[in-house]
Amino acid sequence: MSPRGSFVVRRLLFAVPVLAVMSVFVFLMIRLVPGDPVQTMLGFRATPENVAQVRSDLGLDRSLVSQYVDYVGGVFHGDLGQDYVSRAPVATLLAQRLPVTVELTILAMTLAVLVGVPLGVSSAARAGPLRTASEGFVVAGISIADFWLGIMLVLVFAGTWHLLPPSGFVRLTEDPLRNLRYLALPVITLAFGEAAYILRTTRGAMDEVLGTQYVLFLRAKGVSERRIVYRHALRNASPTIATVVGIQFGVLLGGAIVIETLFALPGVGRLIVTSIQQRNYTVVQGGVMVVAGLFILVTLLTDIAVGWLDPRIGEGQGS
Amino acid sequence: MSAAIATPAAARGRRLRPGFLATRKGMVGFAVLAFLVAVAVLATWIAPHPPDAIDGSRVLAGPTLAHPFGSDALGRDVLSRVIFAFRVSLAVAVGSTLLAFAIGTPLGLLAGYRGGWVDATIMRPIDMLLALPALLLAVALIAILGPGSAIALLAIAVIYTPILARVARASTLVVSSQTYVEGARARGAGPWRILTRHVLPNAVGPVIVQATILMGFALQIEAALSFLGLGAQPPTSSLGVMLADGRDVLSQAPWVEIFPGVAIAITVLAFNLFGDGLRRQLDPRGVTR
Secondary structure, three states: OOOHHHHHHHHHHHHHHHHHHHHHHHHHHHHHHOOOOHHHHHHOOOOOHHHHHHHHOOOOOHHHHHHHHHHHHHHHOOOOOOOOOOOOOOOOOOOHHHHHHHHHHHHHHHHHHEEEEEEEHHHHOOHHHHHHHHHHHHHHHHHHHHHHHHHHHHHHHHOOOOOOOOOOOOOOOHHHHHHHHHHHHHHHHHHHHHHHHHHHHHHHHHHHHHOOOHHHHHHHOOOOOOHHHHHHHHHHHHHHHHHHHHHHHHHHHHHHHHHHHHOOOOOHHHHHHHHHHHHOOHHHHHHHHHHHHHHHHHHHHHHHHHHHHOOHHHHHOOO | OOOHHHHHHHHHHHHHHHHHHOOHHHHHHHHHHHHHHHHHHHHHHHHHOOOOOOHHHHHOOOOOOOOOOOOOOOOOOHHHHHHHHHHHHHHHHHHHHHHHHHHHHHHHHHHHHHHHHOOOOOOHHHHHOOOOOHHHHHHHHHHHHHHOOOHHHHHHHHHHHHHHHHHHHHHHHHHHHHHHHHHHOOOOOOOOHHHHHHHHHHHHHHHHHHHHHHHHHHHHHHHHHHHHHOOOOHOOOOOOHHHHHHHOOOOOOOOOHHHHHHHHHHHHHHHHHHHHHHHHHOOOOOOOO
């Protein structure tokens, strides 16, 4: 097999144990709840027969191992259990909610990259007003809590200027334009800190590359600065940037839990939060499983992309 | 000749002024943090009003000289409430980071020093924790254990332990290959003595730097969890609880929402600056970069 091919296979193999451990954790979640989870879930007006029924539905009356085997078997068949509040299958609920979370995080990451990378590249290795401004942006992006920024944006754009709706959602398939209007503030909120982080990473990586010997050589050769920056330096800084974008996707998925709740977006994050408040454990389990799985998938794709951007990784030990 | 004189003078100067104050950033961070910690500790004496004193005549009243941050929906003084809420938030941030530091440092130290199967046994689970979105992990833990500020503290510690263990391991790897460790081994020192007397003191610096910076971000995580109703529970008020309450009166009284958020931002920034200042002194090799 080619070095790159085997690199991809190794990465795939690392994802398997992570998913396995994740499934054990999610499986144990409901079983670790102090007291009787079924009683807590159904509330104290539930009849004993009701409790016994749900307990046997969930398989809580059987051995842990056989419960786990059943659970994983179900997950492979797309069966994540039943929602005991709405009586719907958890998988159906998640299938409705997942596109919202995916759209939100992808748009936010795209915006963050579109702002962070160009600013990071153009402010690298030079002093001046742009560097100072980008410095200020990084400081703001790191210190301001994202959801608080979101509330301030609502105050200004929805409360004072009435430019954008403060909360709510229209599906992309229903009306793409209104969908974007509803997503504008959540996306900006989620992207702000991320853009600052990507800016800092890009600038750091570019600073490093622009200080190397071969850049000095290119300069001595008379290659234009523009060509050095975009053709040589950015190319060499790109694996670092891609790695950070992948890792930060997890931060965005976590942040989406808060931002979806703040803007009343019907995504998986908000579903998890409301389900925790309702002690609706099966839905929490399904939601955590899906978000974690999504992040593991993104990490995998990032590793493959980085291996492609930086051939040295594929041909070396692939650390 | 002048160099020979200058060196001891510089060394003396360094001793007089700790390294973390050598940069302007570090100095500003330290000063702001010292102020904030003093406010948190002395809250009872500093707060201009009792945080729970309800005043029907000042419902949602704007900032005045007597109430510089305005009043909330029950007419309570927002400045006093921010001070007391900050105390809770800071306690959670400091407690969670110290807990993670106390667990993560020995784990990373052992993994880095022993290597081999010890390294693999310790680091594999840690890598798996790192392979999950941090906030999701916290939320999942709270789903199991129930909401509250003690649980939030624990959840943040679970997020931070793998990060600090990783830094401790990386730092230990650097230190373990130094000649003084080799020298100690050659003199016949036992592994426990080498670890505690030689490796730990030299490897812990970068972990302290990272922990300082994380301590600031813990405030943001605590606020997010409390905002979702998963952190501090009434009657305890943290900055996140204040932000959740302030949202209901956002259009009538934005000051209820603005000041707790500013308090979080300033604290995060101060921890960051202080951490950067510490890095100069404690992490000369740039392990935490």
